[in-house]
Amino acid sequence: MKIPVIIDTDPGIDDALALFLAFSSEKLDIRAITSVGGNIPLGKTTKNSIDLVSYIGANTKVAKGAEGPILRELHTAEYVHGETGLHSVVLPEGNIKLYEKSAWDTIYEEAIKCEGRLNIIAIGPLTNIAIALMKYPDLKHKIEKITLMGGACYIGNTTPAAEFNIYVDAEAADIVFKSGIPVIMVGLDATHKALVLEKDIEYITEGKSKISETIRQFFNCCSIICKLYGLEGAIVHDALAVASVINPNIIEKHKYYVAVETKGELTYGKTVVDIYNVTKKEANAEVAMDVDREGFVEMLRGMIKAYE
Ligand code: BDR
Numbered sequence: 123m124k125i126p127v128i129i130d131t132d133p134g135i136d137d138a139l140a141l142f143l144a145f146s147s148e149k150l151d152i153r154a155i156t157s158v159g160g161n162i163p164l165g166k167t168t169k170n171s172i173d174l175v176s177y178i179g180a181n182t183k184v185a186k187g188a189e190g191p192i193l194r195e196l197h198t199a200e201y202v203h204g205e206t207g208l209h210s211v212v213l214p215e216g217n218i219k220l221y222e223k224s225a226w227d228t229i230y231e232e233a234i235k236c237e238g239r240l241n242i243i244a245i246g247p248l249t250n251i252a253i254a255l256m257k258y259p260d261l262k263h264k265i266e267k268i269t270l271m272g273g274a275c276y277i278g279n280t281t282p283a284a285e286f287n288i289y290v291d292a293e294a295a296d297i298v299f300k301s302g303i304p305v306i307m308v309g310l311d312a313t314h315k316a317l318v319l320e321k322d323i324e325y326i327t328e329g330k331s332k333i334s335e336t337i338r339q340f341f342n343c344c345s346i347i348c349k350l351y352g353l354e355g356a357i358v359h360d361a362l363a364v365a366s367v368i369n370p371n372i373i374e375k376h377k378y379y380v381a382v383e384t385k386g387e388l389t390y391g392k393t394v395v396d397i398y399n400v401t402k403k404e405a406n407a408e409v410a411m412d413v414d415r416e417g418f419v420e421m422l423r424g425m426i427k428a429y430e
């Protein structure tokens with residue numbers, strides 16, 4: 123039986139690759155894509171979601187979510203993803219009509235329909251999920267699992283302490299980690315170990331189809347960004363979160379208690395992971411700490427084949 127999923131996203135070049143991967147998989151039943159303000163403002167993340175779903179040839183609902191965080195101003199990342207959010211990649215204008223319900227109402231609607239089996243893959247700031255949980259208090263009993271790209275035990279990429287998706291809306295992340303829903307945290311500890319090397323990009327995109335060319339362009343954009351951080355290859359954070367739902371063995375995870383810092387002047391948005399259980403609190407998340415990098419590369423190669 124396929125896994126029913128909603129992908130909550132702010133495309134974003136690695137979000138784009140995550141969507142290509144998700145739609146290539148026979149294991150996932152993608153019930154909706156929900157957009158959120160994050161890497162770029164909501165108007166653009168929604169347009170990119172529509173353009174990507176249309177380009178892939180899917181007919182999946184796209185529902186619009188929150189413009190910005192629950193309490194704060196939106197912090198965007200054009201310096202990474204470019205003004206459009208898709209860096210230098212230009213896609214044809216999509217032809218899917220925006221779904222009439224909001225992201226949070228769509229999440230609730232699908233949760234009811236899926237009778238407890240719905241999985242959420244959240245690859246942007248967690249604002250939509252937090253709003254859904256606040257608006258529908260019974261929702262937490264109706265979601266099987268939330269796999270999120272966000273956070274880290276040891277490093278930050280937006281401040282020295284915080285990863286982007288958690289930093290943008292730490293209050294929302296706090297709500298999600300405290301919700302009681304099983305959380306799989308695919309953070310920087312794992313995504314940085316899933317570096318896709320230049321030779322891997324050649325291997326993954328060696329076919330000559332139109333889609334392999336587009337996917338190659340997205341990888342190349344990720345490589346250009348990684349070079350700015352002194353890394354050779356492409357880190358495709360969001361695609362790893364999707365990969366871990368398709369095949370849980372792609373990541374090695376540990377059960378930890380995770381709290382989100384919402385007050386600190388220097389540490390706002392840090393995921394504070396209690397690796398040694400010094401707080402004696404019960405684990406509320408499974409945290410990805412390692413990766414089957416070769417397995418991930420093979421999965422990405424399989425993604426292209428699925429579109430040929
Ligand atoms: C995360 O931040 C965004 O810029 C990426 O799309 C990814 O979701 C990585 O920190």
Ligand code: CA
Binds near residue numbers: 133136360
């Ligand atoms: Ca993202």
